[in-house]
Amino acid sequence: MTARPEPPDPDATDLDAMVDALYTQPLDGFVAARDAAARQVADDGDRLGAERIKRLPKPSVAAWVINHVVRERPDDVAALTAVGDELRAATQDRDRARIKALDHLRRERTEALVSAVRDAGEVGGRPVSAAVLDRLTETLTAAVMDADAGAAVRAGRLARGLQHAGFGIVDEHGEEADLVPLRPDAAEPGKAAEDAEPDPAAAAERAVEETSAQVDRLEARRDDASDRVDAADTAVEHAKDAAARLDEELAQLTAERDAAHRALDEARAEADEARADLTAVENELDDAEDRAAQARRRRRRAARGR
Structure with a gap:
């Protein structure tokens, strides 16, 4: 051979x-x-x-921007992905208060990075659109939520933006993220997988950890959603009270408007009647003045005939 x-x-x-x-x-x-x-x-x-x-x-526009952001702000990106390590540790400990605080910190650091890019308006001389900013936010979130995604983001070699879809990492188009290594292992392809002994216990433990982490994340999201519902219900009640007050004011103003219209109609009717009376009196006055003039002429003629 x-x-x-x-x-x-x-x-x-x-x-x-x-x-x-x-x-x-x-x-x-x-x-x-x-x-x-x-x-x-x-x-x-x-x-x-x-x-x-x-x-x-070739990277998508979003991935190209993300790669440049990583290279321009490596310390900020590293600080953000470090939150992911703490989140995973807190999730393993089922420390809900710590999880909530770290999730808030994740949002703050993500928004700080995205805001810096938004304020600059460009990366590497290329304008940054709102859609690209959305992809940047999604990718940074994925980098926190998944250790492998964090490593891929920090490497600055993304071909597509990433998203954390709950069940794993997908690219910006919703397809399974394909982060192919540049170089294969020294062993023949597939040999390591063939030689490796299955470890059901370890796999089961990982499954427990992952599902527990997911439960904790969902509980945190539920608490956040519940807080938002309470705030929204309070806002609804305030809006209903304000609407009721405005309805009462509107009813009062409507009644006042109707009364004013009635008074206006009555005043107009009285003005029309008075105007008609004035016209009649003026006509009678004209007739009276004519008769008086005729009487004065007759008197003068009578005086001359005597």
Whole structure:
């Protein structure tokens, strides 16, 4: 049997640095830079590494922005993902007060990062839309809620934004997140899985921890939702009282308006009657003045005839 040739063993740090450099490229230049890097790695003798680089997908706009934010604010991102470690520890201890406090801290740190990007209005010279800000928020949340997602985000090599869907991490399109490692293990593909002994007890323990964590998270969400319901019910009662007062005021104003309209109609009727009386009196006055003038003329003629 012909012996299988040993795979090449290039310098992993150089390869990682090359991949990191790809994700710092302007988005429009990613494909050309990726293909050039793949050719260089192939020329160096690492065909498998070259193939994996060649298959690296061009980041979405959201992922490109997220990767740049991670590189520009690594301490803030690390501080945020550290909250995830504390949350998982608090969840394991079933410390609901600590979980609630850490969840509040998670929201604060996430909003601080997103607000900084929103205020800047751009990342790497590219304007940031409201949709991209939403993807940034979702990805940072996923980085806190899932340790593997946190590591992927901190690496700054995302091809798509991430979402925490309750049952796991999906990408910004709702598909299963595919974070393929750059280099395979030294063992043959599938061999480690074949050689590994199943550990049902460990799997069951992990299942208990995960479901307990989910219960705690849901309880915290339920408490938060209950608080919001109470606040909303109080607001509804206040609004109902205000609406009742306004209805009473409206009824009073409506009655006053109707009374004013009636008074206006009566005043107009009286004005019309008075105007008619005035016209009649003026006509009678004109007739009286005519008769008086005629009488004065007759008197003058009578005086001259005597």
